[in-house]
Amino acid sequence: MSDKNLFLIAELPGFTPQIGRLVSMMNYVRSTTLSAVAGLTVDEIDYLHDAQSNSIGALLSHIAAAELGYQAATFDDRDLNAEEKHEWGAAVELGEKARNEIRGHELNYYLGRLEQVRARTLAELGRRDDRWLEVGTTMSSGQRVNNYFKWFHVFSHEVNHRGQIRWLRTRATKRP
Amino acid sequence: MSDKNLFLIAELPGFTPQIGRLVSMMNYVRSTTLSAVAGLTVDEIDYLHDAQSNSIGALLSHIAAAELGYQAATFDDRDLNAEEKHEWGAAVELGEKARNEIRGHELNYYLGRLEQVRARTLAELGRRDDRWLEVGTTMSSGQRVNNYFKWFHVFSHEVNHRGQIRWLRTRATKRP
Numbered sequence: 084m085s086d087k088n089l090f091l092i093a094e095l096p097g098f099t100p101q102i103g104r105l106v107s108m109m110n111y112v113r114s115t116t117l118s119a120v121a122g123l124t125v126d127e128i129d130y131l132h133d134a135q136s137n138s139i140g141a142l143l144s145h146i147a148a149a150e151l152g153y154q155a156a157t158f159d160d161r162d163l164n165a166e167e168k169h170e171w172g173a174a175v176e177l178g179e180k181a182r183n184e185i186r187g188h189e190l191n192y193y194l195g196r197l198e199q200v201r202a203r204t205l206a207e208l209g210r211r212d213d214r215w216l217e218v219g220t221t222m223s224s225g226q227r228v229n230n231y232f233k234w235f236h237v238f239s240h241e242v243n244h245r246g247q248i249r250w251l252r253t254r255a256t257k258r259p
Numbered sequence: 260m261s262d263k264n265l266f267l268i269a270e271l272p273g274f275t276p277q278i279g280r281l282v283s284m285m286n287y288v289r290s291t292t293l294s295a296v297a298g299l300t301v302d303e304i305d306y307l308h309d310a311q312s313n314s315i316g317a318l319l320s321h322i323a324a325a326e327l328g329y330q331a332a333t334f335d336d337r338d339l340n341a342e343e344k345h346e347w348g349a350a351v352e353l354g355e356k357a358r359n360e361i362r363g364h365e366l367n368y369y370l371g372r373l374e375q376v377r378a379r380t381l382a383e384l385g386r387r388d389d390r391w392l393e394v395g396t397t398m399s400s401g402q403r404v405n406n407y408f409k410w411f412h413v414f415s416h417e418v419n420h421r422g423q424i425r426w427l428r429t430r431a432t433k434r435p
Binding site: 086104108133228239243247 | 262263264265266267268269277280283284287288309311392393395398402403404405407408411414415418419420421422423425426429430
C-alpha cells in the first residue's frame, strides 16, 4: 500500500471498485496493528496479564488464523483442513492452549505469518470482482451473509483484538 | 436496521449505494457494541481494572464523543464548540478526568447518548451522496483524507474500544 493513500477509502489499482474500498480499509487496519506491536520484545509479546489473558503474540496469531479461516470459507468454499487445524488450532482457539503453545517467538515470527496470509488474500481478491462481494450464503440461523460482510468481519475482528493489544501493551511494557 | 440484513454489507434503502454499505458496517458494529454491554450493572459499568484503566461507561461515552467530533468535522466543517467540549470533554480525553467524572449512571444513560448521536449521523448521511464520501481534506501531515475514511474511522474506533469493553466485561462481571 502507498502511504500517500493510507487515509483514503477509495478505488485501488489492481482491484475492482468495491474491492478496492474494502482493501483500503484492510490496509489501514493492518498498518495500525503493526504500529501497535512495533518494537515489542519476546517478553512483552508473551506477557500474560492474568490467568485468563491472551498474550499479544497469541492475539497476533489469532488475527492471522481468522483471515486464513475466511480464505478457506470464501475462496475455497471449505473449512480449515486437518493440517491447517493442527498448525493453527491454538491460534484459532486462544485460551489455555494458546497460553501453552504460542510463546517464545520474536516479533518477526508473527509479522511473517500475518504477511504470508495477507499476501494470498490480496492475490485472491485481485482475481475477483464486485459481483463476487455481493455473493451470499445462508447461515445456520437462516440469515444471509455476503462475501463483503465476511471480509469486513476479518478486518473488524482484527481491530477488536488490536484494541486489546494496545491495552496489553501499556501494561506489558510498563510505559503508560 | 433490520435483523434480516445484519450480515449483508450492501445497499440500504434511504442511502446512496456506497453510503448504504458504510451504514451497513456501522449498524453491525453498533449491534455488537450493544451486545457487549447488555445487562451490565452500574458497578460493572464503573469497574476500574487498575489505576490507568477506563471504565466501560467511559469507553461508551468515548465512542459517542468520537462520533460527535466527526459529525462536526464532516457535516459542519468545524471542531467541537465550547459547549460541546464542556459536555463531552471527559469522554473525549478519557483517563483521570473520565475516571472522576463519568460514573454512577445506569446503562440506559450511555445507550441513550449513543442513540441520540447516531440518529443525527444517519439523518445527515441520508442527505448526502456517494460523491460526498470521496470528498477529501488535507491533514497537517500533507496527506489526503476523505469522508469515507473519516466514517470508516468512526466505526473502527468503536470496534477497537468494543474489544477493550469485552476484555473488561469478563473481569468486571467475574463471569469468564
